[in-house]
Amino acid sequence: MSAAKLVIGNWKMNGSASQVRAFANLAACEWPGCEAALCVPYPLLPAAQMAFGATPLRWGAQDCSAEDDGAFTGEVSARMIREFGARYVIVGHSERRAGHAETDGQIVGKVQHALAAGLTPIVCVGEKAEERDGEQTAMVLRRQLLQLVRALGRDLGSIVIAYEPVWAIGSGDAAAPGMIDHTLGFIADMLTFHAGSSASAVRILYGGSVNPRNAEAILSRKPVAGVLVGSAALAPADFMDICKAAARCSTPATSDAT
Numbered sequence: 001m002s003a004a005k006l007v008i009g010n011w012k013m014n015g016s017a018s019q020v021r022a023f024a025n026l027a028a029c030e031w032p033g034c035e036a037a038l039c040v041p042y043p044l045l046p047a048a049q050m051a052f053g054a055t056p057l058r059w060g061a062q063d064c065s066a067e068d069d070g071a072f073t074g075e076v077s078a079r080m081i082r083e084f085g086a087r088y089v090i091v092g093h094s095e096r097r098a099g100h101a102e103t104d105g106q107i108v109g110k111v112q113h114a115l116a117a118g119l120t121p122i123v124c125v126g127e128k129a130e131e132r133d134g135e136q137t138a139m140v141l142r143r144q145l146l147q148l149v150r151a152l153g154r155d156l157g158s159i160v161i162a163y164e165p166v167w168a169i170g171s172g173d174a175a176a177p178g179m180i181d182h183t184l185g186f187i188a189d190m191l192t193f194h195a196g197s198s199a200s201a202v203r204i205l206y207g208g209s210v211n212p213r214n215a216e217a218i219l220s221r222k223p224v225a226g227v228l229v230g231s232a233a234l235a236p237a238d239f240m241d242i243c244k245a246a247a248r249c250s251t252p253a254t255s256d257a258t
């Protein structure tokens with residue numbers, strides 16, 4: 001089985017159709033061992049579909065509704081996102097938890113709709129600086145994940161989890177690789193405790209100030225299945241360097257032949 005590392009770019013509220021096209025050129029290069037995607041603002045989904053359709057680069061969105069359709073002004077459903085060929089959707093990013101008061105319960109609903117629409121949800125979790133300082137990281141992560149684990153059952157294996165400590169996002173200082181190991185190990189253990197064997201298929205990423213200089217040190221850690229990248233995903237050369245680091249860190253595919 002191949003253990004390709006995932007590199008997901010989160011463009012946040014940045015980018016343009018011409019920037020999308022600039023990434024199509026680099027996407028022409030194959031990175032064996034790296035699965036890469038850009039999560040763009042909704043209006044750029046058609047440009048992403050057109051530019052990346054014939055490349056190995058995938059695309060996605062940064063949020064979806066917890067409803068199918070109806071009177072929800074300004075909302076976008078997972079099915080609508082999927083219609084543009086998207087593979088992924090980020091759910092529960094800390095900027096949405098903080099700025100839009102998203103609750104863990106709403107996030108469960110979004111994840112279920114994403115899965116029903118055929119998207120792979122990337123569920124973000126992570127503690128704030130004061131929670132880290134108060135040694136509450138484990139408690140916060142457990143709270144953010146428990147409802148989800150209970151609601152998903154066997155579907156748990158179809159999601160991706162991104163550990164993004166809020167204090168590391170946009171700070172220029174990623175968490176130390178040893179700390180990332182420790183926290184991702186905690187998340188994996190917690191999932192296994194509550195969900196048994198479905199937990200083993202969950203890919204757990206790290207996000208927060210990942211850049212071409214620190215990517216390899218982070219991606220080479222065994223529990224790290226990939227990275228969620230913000231600002232460094234806006235420049236094609238930086239994103240490509242992170243993808244190359246991911247390819248170097250991937251486990252070679254094992255042959256099924258005996």
Ligand code: 13P
Pocket residue numbers: 010093164168169170171172207208209210228229230231232
């Ligand atoms: P930065 O890589 O800019 O710190 O952003 C991380 C992030 O929030 C990705 O979702």
